[in-house]
Amino acid sequence: MGTRRAFKGQVHVRLSPEAHEDVAKEAFEKGTSISGIVAQSLMIRRALKNIDPWKTVAEIREANKNVDIDELEADISKAIKAVRKKARA
Numbered sequence: 001m002g003t004r005r006a007f008k009g010q011v012h013v014r015l016s017p018e019a020h021e022d023v024a025k026e027a028f029e030k031g032t033s034i035s036g037i038v039a040q041s042l043m044i045r046r047a048l049k050n051i052d053p054w055k056t057v058a059e060i061r062e063a064n065k066n067v068d069i070d071e072l073e074a075d076i077s078k079a080i081k082a083v084r085k086k087a088r089a
Contacts, residue, residue, distance in 0.1 A: 011038075013038065023037050023038070
């Protein structure tokens with residue numbers, strides 16, 4: 001990047017009224033803000049950026065044939081517990 005820019009952590013997003021209502025309801029139900037929902041979505045997007053959502057199930061199975069299912073389940077469980085712990089904090 002050529003020019004350095006200061007980022008203030010603010011992003012203004014335009015949504016359809018229906019999408020705005022949906023995200024507002026979700027935020028209320030989860031006890032967070034619309035900004036919290038959007039920030040979480042962006043973090044998930046970043047975590048998944050190298051995953052091609054258009055792969056077939058067969059391609060995914062082939063790519064993961066050497067994955068230990070018990071290890072995978074343990075990792076998923078650990079990740080869910082971490083998210084829950086953070087949500088309670």
